[in-house]
Amino acid sequence: MKNRPAMVIIGAGQSGARAAHALRDNGWDGEITLLGNEGVAPYDRPPLSKAVLLGHKTTAQCALYDETFYSEQRIDLRVDAGVQQIDRAARRVVLKDGHTVAYQRLLIATGAAPRRLSVPGATLEGVHVLRTAADASSVVGELLPGRKIAIVGAGFIGLEIAATAIARGCEVVVIEAAARALMRAVPEIVAAYLVERHKQMGVDVRFAVQVDRVIGSTMKRVTGVKLSDGTTVACDCVIAGIGVKPRTELAEAAGIDVADGIAVDDTLRTNDPHIFAAGDVCSFPHRLFRRRMRLECWKNAEDHARIVARNMLERGETYSEVPWFWSDQYDMTIQIAGMPAFGVTTVVRETSAASRVFFALDRDGVLVGASGVGQASEIARDVRVAQELIARRACVEPSLLSDRSVKLKPLLAVEAL
Numbered sequence: 139m140k141n142r143p144a145m146v147i148i149g150a151g152q153s154g155a156r157a158a159h160a161l162r163d164n165g166w167d168g169e170i171t172l173l174g175n176e177g178v179a180p181y182d183r184p185p186l187s188k189a190v191l192l193g194h195k196t197t198a199q200c201a202l203y204d205e206t207f208y209s210e211q212r213i214d215l216r217v218d219a220g221v222q223q224i225d226r227a228a229r230r231v232v233l234k235d236g237h238t239v240a241y242q243r244l245l246i247a248t249g250a251a252p253r254r255l256s257v258p259g260a261t262l263e264g265v266h267v268l269r270t271a272a273d274a275s276s277v278v279g280e281l282l283p284g285r286k287i288a289i290v291g292a293g294f295i296g297l298e299i300a301a302t303a304i305a306r307g308c309e310v311v312v313i314e315a316a317a318r319a320l321m322r323a324v325p326e327i328v329a330a331y332l333v334e335r336h337k338q339m340g341v342d343v344r345f346a347v348q349v350d351r352v353i354g355s356t357m358k359r360v361t362g363v364k365l366s367d368g369t370t371v372a373c374d375c376v377i378a379g380i381g382v383k384p385r386t387e388l389a390e391a392a393g394i395d396v397a398d399g400i401a402v403d404d405t406l407r408t409n410d411p412h413i414f415a416a417g418d419v420c421s422f423p424h425r426l427f428r429r430r431m432r433l434e435c436w437k438n439a440e441d442h443a444r445i446v447a448r449n450m451l452e453r454g455e456t457y458s459e460v461p462w463f464w465s466d467q468y469d470m471t472i473q474i475a476g477m478p479a480f481g482v483t484t485v486v487r488e489t490s491a492a493s494r495v496f497f498a499l500d501r502d503g504v505l506v507g508a509s510g511v512g513q514a515s516e517i518a519r520d521v522r523v524a525q526e527l528i529a530r531r532a533c534v535e536p537s538l539l540s541d542r543s544v545k546l547k548p549l550l551a552v553e554a555l
Contacts, residue, residue, distance in 0.1 A: 144242065146240075147172045157416060159203075166447075171213075177217050187274075191281060191303075224392040241412070246419060248385035250434060252382050267378050277375075293319070296377075299377055301336070309340075313363070324479060331511055335470060349376075351364045352364075401430075404457055418439065474507065478506070480498065490516045493513050495511075520546055
């Protein structure tokens with residue numbers, strides 16, 4: 139097997155690194171080449187907006203594996219290997235330094251790039267995004283007590299940064315172009331519940347308003363933002379959390395199909411039988427939700443890595459895991475199972491005085507999502523059971539979901555649609 143071309147992975151993030159590990163765990167004894175371009179070994183991203191910004195953890199402590207892992211597993215990790223081209227005809231990857239790497243199977247796990255502000259003044263010093271370890275190292279130095287932080291975007295990354303900045307003693311304003319927070323993630327009632335907590339903690343949240351320009355000093359440092367409603371917000375720092383764009387450039391140049399990300403089938407294989415894609419960069423058909431989707435979350439990256447490694451070894455397994463996501467803000471944990479945004483009806487279950495689980499049902503009454511907000515011990519069990527109900531496409535009577543005296547686990551006997 140050592141004479142065979144390698145299993146090559148472009149992208150040394152969560153999916154890429156975990157897939158390399160899974161290839162070994164599933165019996166691949168040939169070469170594995172893992173190509174990254176951040177200059178550091180693979181690391182966990184979720185702590186960047188939480189523990190790292192709070193100063194509880196360094197970026198180095200976020201490493202996925204220790205220093206000996208890659209040599210012990212015989213994984214050729216290259217952390218400064220920019221890829222120039224995928225040569226499908228020759229089945230090789232061309233690096234920017236001119237070297238090539240032949241592949242038997244190729245995994246594209248290039249992730250997504252943060253969208254940046256595209257208004258006048260957006261290149262001033264003090265304007266940031268938060269996606270990489272390098273970004274986190276820059277942002278953490280901005281969150282000093284008493285400083286004024288303007289966060290553009292009321293998605294999960296923006297709200298997490300807001301909570302962290304408040305904990306660091308900053309003054310925070312969140313600016314969102316949409317009419318509410320978390321527009322693509324959760325129903326309005328869930329978003330409103332979270333936003334109310336932010337307001338209680340002193341965050342100034344503004345909706346339906348955009349940044350027209352970033353204002354700077356003669357030292358080319360940000361001093362404020364001018365908004366579309368004519369107001370100006372003074373600030374010492376701007377952090378944009380306005381979404382991401384899948385890194386599909388290499389795939390597109392190679393003629394690989396793209397549809398809101400690299401288009402793969404339910405085995406995560408592209409239109410080229412020798413090339414797969416996983417994680418944030420790909421869109422895939424989901425059996426449970428009966429549509430193509432692209433997910434940007436830690437668990438999806440982990441789940442994809444496990445499945446795609448086996449399918450690179452021709453196991454032919456399909457992907458149908460129920461999405462799961464979490465966020466920590468202040469003293470609250472948010473756990474989300476399924477796709478709450480696909481629901482048309484929301485049922486609220488009060489699990490305690492301060493904790494709620496919001497169940498999302500589609501037009502047929504099928505449970506498609508659950509959003510738990512509060513103390514982990516008061517929401518985790520119900521969200522976990524909901525995840526199983528979603529996997530079974532269970533149709534559940536709303537009154538049973540809302541009644542906290544009704545145990546949810548017996549509902550797993552409900553016949554699926």
